[in-house]
Amino acid sequence: MKIGIVLYPTFGGSGVVATELGKALALKGHQIHFITYSQPVRLGSFRENIFYHEVSVSDYPLFDFQPYETELASKMVDVVRNEKLDILHVHYAIPHASAAFMAKMILRSQGIEIPFVTTLHGTDITLVGKDPSFEPVITFCINESDAVTAVSQSLKDATYEHFNVTRQIDVIHNFIAPSIQKREGLDLVRLKYAAIDEPILCHISNFRKVKRVEDVIRIFEKVNAQIPSKLIMVGDGPERYSCEQLARKLAICDRVVFLGKLRDTAHVLEISDVFLLPSETESFGLAALEAMAESVPVISSNTGGISEVNKHSFSGFLSDVGDIDDMAKNTIQLLDKETLAQFKVNALAQANLFSLEVILPQYENIYRNLVPNS
Numbered sequence: 001m002k003i004g005i006v007l008y009p010t011f012g013g014s015g016v017v018a019t020e021l022g023k024a025l026a027l028k029g030h031q032i033h034f035i036t037y038s039q040p041v042r043l044g045s046f047r048e049n050i051f052y053h054e055v056s057v058s059d060y061p062l063f064d065f066q067p068y069e070t071e072l073a074s075k076m077v078d079v080v081r082n083e084k085l086d087i088l089h090v091h092y093a094i095p096h097a098s099a100a101f102m103a104k105m106i107l108r109s110q111g112i113e114i115p116f117v118t119t120l121h122g123t124d125i126t127l128v129g130k131d132p133s134f135e136p137v138i139t140f141c142i143n144e145s146d147a148v149t150a151v152s153q154s155l156k157d158a159t160y161e162h163f164n165v166t167r168q169i170d171v172i173h174n175f176i177a178p179s180i181q182k183r184e185g186l187d188l189v190r191l192k193y194a195a196i197d198e199p200i201l202c203h204i205s206n207f208r209k210v211k212r213v214e215d216v217i218r219i220f221e222k223v224n225a226q227i228p229s230k231l232i233m234v235g236d237g238p239e240r241y242s243c244e245q246l247a248r249k250l251a252i253c254d255r256v257v258f259l260g261k262l263r264d265t266a267h268v269l270e271i272s273d274v275f276l277l278p279s280e281t282e283s284f285g286l287a288a289l290e291a292m293a294e295s296v297p298v299i300s301s302n303t304g305g306i307s308e309v310n311k312h313s314f315s316g317f318l319s320d321v322g323d324i325d326d327m328a329k330n331t332i333q334l335l336d337k338e339t340l341a342q343f344k345v346n347a348l349a350q351a352n353l354f355s356l357e358v359i360l361p362q363y364e365n366i367y368r369n370l371v372p373n374s
Contacts, residue, residue, distance in 0.1 A: 116145060
């Protein structure tokens with residue numbers, strides 16, 4: 001099957017999942033055409049059955065803002081027509097679903113029928129989508145999609161709550177790609193960040209307010225007061241400076257390491273003992289899943305789709321949003337040597353429920369239902 005995948009090519013969860021999905025489909029023999037404005041960060045080097053089509057946005061003096069949606073729709077028309085695509089799969093509603101609908105109508109006028117699948121990832125519904133100025137377009141494009149999927153039951157429920165959606169939404173959870181073999185010499189790498197008897201806590205995000213990254217610092221401060229530890233912060237964003245200032249204010253800046261953005265976060269997770277994710281909301285919690293896939297249990301809030309990923313008292317612990325005292329208490333409980341060993345095993349077992357082998361066939365079934373003869 002020839003599949004066009006439209007995505008944001010950045011470090012965000014939707015782009016990562018869409019890229020890994022395309023790579024996995026290509027390995028199964030499907031021909032994958034990525035359509036976006038720059039090469040996806042997780043795409044890597046040359047791969048069989050994978051093609052990349054760049055959307056070049058013209059800078060016309062007439063426009064205050066670049067007309068990306070129009071350029072994207074035109075590129076989709078061009079790729080479908082010339083590469084003979086069977087189906088389009090757009091990730092993130094804005095503006096990909098509306099561009100896909102426009103492309104579909106243009107192609108229909110030329111005698112070409114192309115179905116498109118829209119996958120909802122989170123902030124396109126829970127944040128951007130709640131803006132009244134976007135609501136009519138999002139509602140229309142979801143209803144006009146030939147199939148719609150959401151990455152969690154929580155996100156599906158939120159979509160029906162906030163939009164007048166009449167289209168069926170199928171829940172297909174995010175997944176983790178097969179883990180590469182762990183590196184040798186991890187003990188030596190770990191010693192560069194913590195003493196041999198010090199646990200390492202970790203947080204990975206885009207450092208936006210919704211991630212409540214200051215809570216990470218405050219949780220760690222309480223844990224470190226009882227169990228000398230180290231905290232590794234991975235990522236960057238608007239809240240990074242305030243976190244650095246808070247660490248200084250709490251006199252723990254020598255215990256906290258800010259690494260900035262990393263392409264491969266698995267190497268940090270490999271040396272970590274606990275992952276902290278106290279977010280205000282998460283449509284799924286891909287960062288938590290990636291941590292568990294490296295046998296790292298998770299201390300998280302219980303909001304949105306996180307509770308579908310992190311199983312309380314099994315792969316980690318869940319607390320109410322903002323309850324840093326409970327999160328700190330749970331972390332201290334988790335750092336008991338025997339408890340941590342068991343939770344590491346449990347975390348990997350929970351992550352395996354979201355393996356590529358489980359999730360990939362669900363997407364393929366969606367495609368086959370829309371293109372039965374391919």
